[in-house]
Amino acid sequence: MQQRLRQLCAVLALAGALPAQAALFSDDEARKAILELRAKVTALEEAQKRLASSQDLQDQLQTLRRSLLEISNQNEALRAEMARLRGANEQLTRDLADTQRRLSDQLQGFDARIKQFEPQKVSLDGQEFKVEPEEQRQYEAAMGLLRRGEFAQAASAYESFLKRFSASGYGAAVRFWLGNAQYGQRAYAPAIATFREFLKLNPQHPRVPEALLALANCQIELKDSKSARKTLDELIKAHPGSEAAQAAKERRASLK
Structure with a gap:
């Protein structure tokens, strides 16, 4: 360009x-x-x-x-x-x-930790009630001792339970099994007292026939045939259809 x-x-x-x-x-x-x-x-x-x-x-x-x-x-x-x-x-x-x-x-x-501290509903011997977790733990621990035949330890555990949880829904069952633990130790007099207290406090309890039979057995062991016969007669009359009543008839027949 x-x-x-x-x-x-x-x-x-x-x-x-x-x-x-x-x-x-x-x-x-x-x-x-x-x-x-x-x-x-x-x-x-x-x-x-x-x-x-x-x-x-x-x-x-x-x-x-x-x-x-x-x-x-x-x-x-x-x-x-x-x-x-x-x-x-x-x-x-x-x-x-x-x-x-x-x-x-x-x-x-x-929630799991909270439930450990919340009352739990329990069904036992046809009755429902609420118990604290610690109540349940101690009751089951005592029952474990009884099942293993550790009668002295079981009796001690039941007595401790009644002192600590005097108003517990387990109370009736604890007294019944305490009497059995005492019977297992051959502590017949304490067992009689325990079964009498159970019968007095729980006249409608489903284990009343068993408690009457256990009471009669303690009396027999103490050679108190008169009292035993009276207890067996009461059982047969009040609970004629129970298994305990059938056993009571056999025990009464063996008494002299």
Whole structure:
């Protein structure tokens, strides 16, 4: 482009010299040369305009490319941020689930610990009542001793129970089994006292026939046949259909 401009300048300089050399050219030739020069100048000016327009377009394209690149970068940054937030949300969801699970486990453990101190409903010998956990534990421990034939330890455990839990719903059962533990030790007089107390406090208890038979057995062991016969007669009369009454008839028949 710069070379063509230099050529144009040279032509224009030549055209300026034409009047001085008019004698060398005819008028038509000079006019024709001038018209050609003007056409070339016009073409060069148009080329310059197109070049300038093309440069503007290139600048606009560059600006557009930069804008698109910025938008692309912003879009990538936005995607990265969305991915980060999505990951953070998933982590929060997992953390929440873990927290809820731990809380549930803690609540279950707390409920279990609370239940250890709450009264429990117990059904025993046809009766329902509530007992404290420690009552239940001590009663079952004493029963375990009795089942293993550790009569002295069982009797001691039952006596301790009655002192500590005097109003317990286990009271009737504890007195009945205390009498049996004493009988197992051959402590017949204490056993008689225990069975009499049981009968006095629990006249409607389902184990009354068994207690009467056990009382008669203690009396027999003490050679008190008269009292034993009286107790057996009472049992047979008051509870004729019981298994204890059938056993009482056999024991009475053996008495002299």
